[in-house]
Amino acid sequence: MSPDQSNWSFFAEHRAEIFSATLDHMALVVIAMIIAILIGVPLGMFIVQRPTLRAIALAVASIFQTVPSLALFGFLIPIPFIGGIGKRTAIVALVIYALLPILRNTYVGLTGIDPAVLEAAEAMGMTNAQILFRVRLPLALAVILAGIRTATIITIGVATIAAAIGAGGLGTFIFRGVALVSDSLILAGAIPAALLALLADFLLGLVERKLKVS
Amino acid sequence: MNAKTEEFLGNLIEFREVSFHINDIPTRSILSGISLAVSHGETLVLLGRSGSGKTTLLRLMNGMLFPTQGEVLVQQRSTCDWDLIRLRRGIGYVIQEAGLFPHFTVAENVALVPTLEKWDRGRTAARVSELLILVGLEPTEFADRRPRELSGGQRQRVGVARALAADPPILLMDEPFGALDPVTRAELQREFSALARRLGKTIVFVTHDLREALLLASRIVLLEAGRIVAMASPQEFLRLEHPEVRAFAASLEAAPGATP
Known part of the structure; x- marks a missing residue:
């Protein structure tokens, strides 16, 4: 029996487990992304007019991104409320990783608008809120979505490591495979994770193209 | 708002001894000692080189900027006292x-x-x-x-x-035709000139093109380094002796046959 066949038969035998781990994985990613968007986009809107806060927020988000993911999971375990073993800690870590691309792109999108458009908006008597919601946000949407797309792909990858702190998902197969020196097990985690990332990239890319103006 | 304007036929916009400095530093003065009244229905052209302060002057009229000294009145009320949203929508x-x-x-x-x-x-x-x-x-x-x-x-x-x-009773225009090719520009200038006469709006028009000023203006205000150096009707303007007027007139002669 060739190794290929053994992989395929392994996948076939364990397809129910792989499927449920994939669902767990997606749940982790989706929850983390929703929270990261709910924090990142409003925060990005908030820091547009506040240079000091902007420097701080972007610096903090960048620093978090440089911490190796396994280390970040480790650091979070002893922290009360948000830490510990399990899904909640994993989600906190994933949110921290997803935040920078969303925050940065929200800020860049909102500020990278043709000054003539903003001047006209102001001079025509639009209020600041109207300028934000009717001009800046719609024009920034494609750029913000590009940030969400990057963040989603990062999160799908980093979420495999969340298995190390007992959060489940596709990483469970990978860690078990590494421990048992089993390629089949590693691939059972790695292939669906890669496919998820490709699929998310493709779908969000479609939406992004739809939103692009001019 | 319109009904209110109709009753009122005096100066729609008035500058009283207006100066404008960046960051309140008098040495970096963009405009100084500007007194100017724009009356109902006229087309006032602000003429000047780049950096002469004409755009700043325009932006003081709709509360995009506020004077460092003096006051700008629109319909006899200082721009500082206006609800800016209401002011700008008018x-x-x-x-x-x-x-x-x-x-x-x-x-x-x-x-x-x-x-x-x-x-x-x-x-x-x-x-x-x-x-x-x-x-x-x-x-x-x-x-x-x-x-x-x-x-x-x-x-x-x-x-x-x-x-x-x-x-709106007032129209502010900041080099609106500046980025167009010469043929389209001439076309739009002609059409706009006819349109302006028909609409009876009060128009303040910024340009660095004397030909455009002569075509559109009922009155030309020439700015140099943040000060008004000449104010005249298009007919009188070219006869003025001020060096900056002569400099602009020379620019007109440099392009023969292009006089409107």
């Missing part, structure tokens, strides 16, 4: 490159102020069609296009239509 504004909203259609762009003012749909649609015809764009052909699908001249026409949408 003043049309056209800039170079038009500044149209790229995510709006032509119709939505023109309908901006009526939409903000919550006009009903029918009245807005009728007004948009009326304005597009006024600026020479066929509504059925152009209403649903996006700004990127228009030529520079067409965009500028939409910019004028948008500024006129809520029928």
Whole structure:
């Protein structure tokens, strides 16, 4: 029996487990992304007019991104409320990783608008809120979505490591495979994770193209 | 707002000893000692080189900027006392490159102020069609296009239509035709000149092009380094002896045969 066949038969035998781990994985990613968007986009809107806060927020988000993911999971375990073993800690870590691309792109999108458009908006008597919601946000949407797309792909990858702190998902197969020196097990985690990332990239890319103006 | 304007036929805009400095540093003065009255129905052209302060002067009129010293009165009320949103919605504004909203259609762009003012749909649609015809764009052909699908001249026409949408008594224009090719520019200048006479709006128009000033102005104000150095009707302007006037007149002679 060739190794290929053994992989395929392994996948076939364990397809129910792989499927449920994939669902767990997606749940982790989706929850983390929703929270990261709910924090990142409003925060990005908030820091547009506040240079000091902007420097701080972007610096903090960048620093978090440089911490190796396994280390970040480790650091979070002893922290009360948000830490510990399990899904909640994993989600906190994933949110921290997803935040920078969303925050940065929200800020860049909102500020990278043709000054003539903003001047006209102001001079025509639009209020600041109207300028934000009717001009800046719609024009920034494609750029913000590009940030969400990057963040989603990062999160799908980093979420495999969340298995190390007992959060489940596709990483469970990978860690078990590494421990048992089993390629089949590693691939059972790695292939669906890669496919998820490709699929998310493709779908969000479609939406992004739809939103692009001019 | 319109009814109020009709009753009032004096100076629509008045500058009283206005100076404008950046960061309150008097040495970095953009405008100094400006006194100026814009009366009802006139087309006042602010002429000057780049950096002479003409755009700043214009932006003081709709509260985009406020004077460091002195005061700017619009309909006899200081811009500092106006509700800025109300003030600006009563003043049309056209800039170079038009500044149209790229995510709006032509119709939505023109309908901006009526939409903000919550006009009903029918009245807005009728007004948009009326304005597009006024600026020479066929509504059925152009209403649903996006700004990127228009030529520079067409965009500028939409910019004028948008500024006129809520029928403001005052129109501020900052080099609106500056970025157009010479042929389109001449075409728009001619049409706009006829339009301006017909509408009876009070217009303040910024340009560095003397030919454009002579064509459009009922009065020309020449700015040099933040000060008014000459003020005259187009007929008198070319006869003035001030060196800056002569410099501009020389620029006109440099292009023979192009006099309007």
